């Protein structure tokens with residue numbers, strides 16, 4: 001077809017299918033080409049949120065260097081809603097947000113950050129607030145008019161079957177695309193309907209793969225919805241084939257620096273972890289190209305929490321432009337070894353000691369499918385260890401080491 005007939009076809013399409021003109025194409029990879037990073041209200045404040053605290057957190061995100069390191073979203077989670085007005089427009093709770101969400105978005109944007117908000121594909125959210133079922137287009141327009149950049153869309157109160165989930169998520173993502181603003185869409189049905197198979201097509205740029213993360217290493221009770229970081233890692237790590245630019249597996253928030261704080265992540269046995277374990281979460285989430293969403297009190301971070309969250313070399317692995325999620329190459333009762341291809345033919349490898357005692361480990365890179373010699377840089381020690389075909393060293397119990405490998409040319 002020549003250009004003229006293409007144009008004619010386009011005009012005919014618009015005449016007969018006017019809706020097409022309003023719906024933008026599903027540009028997943030342009031909306032979230034890299035895993036989103038930021039800070040989310042839920043684990044720290046639960047639903048006790050207000051504009052003053054969120055502004056303070058936004059200030060602290062800048063002052064602490066979090067924004068400069070890439071954590072550029074503030075995600076408002078559940079608890080902001082104040083019902084609907086007499087035209088059924090969703091409104092913020094006036095006691096918690098007296099200046100309104102638009103003013104908060106302006107404030108956050110003024111700091112060079114973006115603002116996320118939260119709703120649910122049913123009548124009420126998980127914490128019992130007003131949600132968006134039946135009001136998708138109206139709410140999407142409202143969010144766009146507030147200059148919102150991201151929507152986390154939860155699934156409490158919705159039916160169990162997959163078909164309904166696909167329909168409800170697609171409805172909201174269509175509404176977002178029609179809203180006139182680019183809004184990243186985070187699907188949150190906790191991996192219950194295997195969203196890695198359908199969520200990207202339903203318009204999501206990321207999807208939760210598990211129930212909520214608790215601030216603990218491992219679920220010892222066997223209770224559902226009481227997962228620690230190792231349990232979540234073990235599910236999410238197996239899903240590497242589904243991730244890529246604009247389509248991310250989301251293993252939930254970072255609990256780094258919470259130290260067992262009372263609240264959602266402290267429930268169900270969330271007794272807190274030590275810094276070695278928090279370092280592991282940061283390492284493993286970065287290797288898995290997961291969204292890096294901190295939830296600690298960024299106003300008062302101790303030196304260890306800053307060291308972990310602000311490790312730019314580890315963040316660079318997470319944010320690598322190739323957008324590949326690491327693959328598990330070795331996985332047994334004691335060791336997990338992950339490999340993440342990076343741009344420019346480099347690799348990140350991570351070695352996790354799952355055991356209860358410190359152990360020595362030797363790994364030949366050829367076991368991981370990496371032949372030849374590499375310059376090995378330890379991304380937690382921030383130094384080049386040498387040029388080698390292998391690595392040998394001690395890994396503490398529950399520690400994860402991360403290395404960046406650069407091929408040495410020639411023999």
Ligand code: GLA
Pocket residue numbers: 042077078125126127154188190211212
């Ligand atoms: C669910 C989600 C959490 C959080 C709460 C809010 O549990 O999985 O991440 O958003 O709802 O009520």
